[in-house]
Amino acid sequence: MEEYTASEERYNKMKFRRCGKSGIKLPLISLGLWHNFGDNDDFENARNILRTAFDNGITHFDLANNYGPPYGSAEKNFGKIFSQDFKKYRDELIISSKAGWDMWPGPYGDFGSRKYLIASLDQSLKRMGLDYVDIFYHHRPDPETPLEETMGALDQIVRQGKALYVGISQYNAEDTAKAAKILKEQKTPFLIHQPRYNMMDRWVEDGLLDTLEKIGIGSIVFSPLEQGILTSKYLHGIPEDSRAATEGSYLDKSQITDAVVKQVQQLNEMAEKREQSLAQMAVSWLLKDERVSSVLVGVSKVSQLKDNIEAINNIDFTAEELRKIDEILKE
Ligand SMILES: NC(=O)c1ccc[n+]([C@@H]2O[C@H](COP(=O)([O-])OP(=O)(O)OC[C@H]3O[C@@H](n4cnc5c(N)ncnc54)[C@H](OP(=O)(O)O)[C@@H]3O)[C@@H](O)[C@H]2O)c1
Numbered sequence: 001m002e003e004y005t006a007s008e009e010r011y012n013k014m015k016f017r018r019c020g021k022s023g024i025k026l027p028l029i030s031l032g033l034w035h036n037f038g039d040n041d042d043f044e045n046a047r048n049i050l051r052t053a054f055d056n057g058i059t060h061f062d063l064a065n066n067y068g069p070p071y072g073s074a075e076k077n078f079g080k081i082f083s084q085d086f087k088k089y090r091d092e093l094i095i096s097s098k099a100g101w102d103m104w105p106g107p108y109g110d111f112g113s114r115k116y117l118i119a120s121l122d123q124s125l126k127r128m129g130l131d132y133v134d135i136f137y138h139h140r141p142d143p144e145t146p147l148e149e150t151m152g153a154l155d156q157i158v159r160q161g162k163a164l165y166v167g168i169s170q171y172n173a174e175d176t177a178k179a180a181k182i183l184k185e186q187k188t189p190f191l192i193h194q195p196r197y198n199m200m201d202r203w204v205e206d207g208l209l210d211t212l213e214k215i216g217i218g219s220i221v222f223s224p225l226e227q228g229i230l231t232s233k234y235l236h237g238i239p240e241d242s243r244a245a246t247e248g249s250y251l252d253k254s255q256i257t258d259a260v261v262k263q264v265q266q267l268n269e270m271a272e273k274r275e276q277s278l279a280q281m282a283v284s285w286l287l288k289d290e291r292v293s294s295v296l297v298g299v300s301k302v303s304q305l306k307d308n309i310e311a312i313n314n315i316d317f318t319a320e321e322l323r324k325i326d327e328i329l330k331e
Pocket of ligand 1 (some may be wrong): 031032033034036139296307
């Protein structure tokens, strides 16, 4: 592939939102590397997706230790692409990683110990060829490790210069408030929460978003398209190249029920009236709430990314549209 020079238009194409009360602004759309960047995926396609993202002002790439498959391979492949295409743009990028899910065998490669988090970030930095990440997350709550230990590890990582900011993912409102208190006492730069949120999965509306606002931190929401269900792709069966058809993915064919397709059909009609694709409507619906700092999409194709980016140009909903979406999803 020819040498990469980023589009000079990139910052005219994207809009940015301040992440809580921090100094960081995030692009309304960020790119996640959970799927489509592993060793089983097409490397040149992955590279094109990253180039297209940055050319459109997507300055934030989200990774984790265990993205692949196999675990670690998304960071390794990202590292390769970074060294070829993005090294010269390092200071224009927010790169994140995480630890918290199972990564290596034995008791020190999972959950939330200081031992695990520090060793894991060291491995991630090596795989990606980076000196530091911009954000390091604890990937999920650990019911057994004291919160003080996990938050202490995040603090140590920042003091070591290996991350600029820290975040947490999937913590409920109560644990988020507890974590925030500890991080504040330690003066750890707590930037962001990464919860699952989309039209079909609204748990964050039940206290978490209010808590984040009160604490003054931002949110970046994952699986905004319910892994592809909130697009038009499953309206007429399950395409062979879709996530639901992929062996070992976290989206099972059994989740595409007739009842779900019926809802999606109705949402799709609404999106058409708004002159948006359904994927765009699903992303816009999240961005209507200013407490959502960024929407974290995954894509298997450049065309999907281009489709999703367009969402930022139509994020207003009438009260009637919002009511109708709720009604469709209640059925
Ligand atoms: N913190 C956590 O615990 C956690 C957990 C999960 C994810 N995440 C992060 O969130 C990111 C996004 O999660 P996700 O991949 O589940 O997000 P998603 O955006 O809900 O789903 C992405 C999938 O939807 C399909 N798609 C995307 N845009 C489309 C479009 N315009 N038209 C048709 N299909 C489209 C593609 O699947 P096909 O393969 O079918 O084409 C794509 O891979 C991850 O990469 C990761 O960074 C974090």
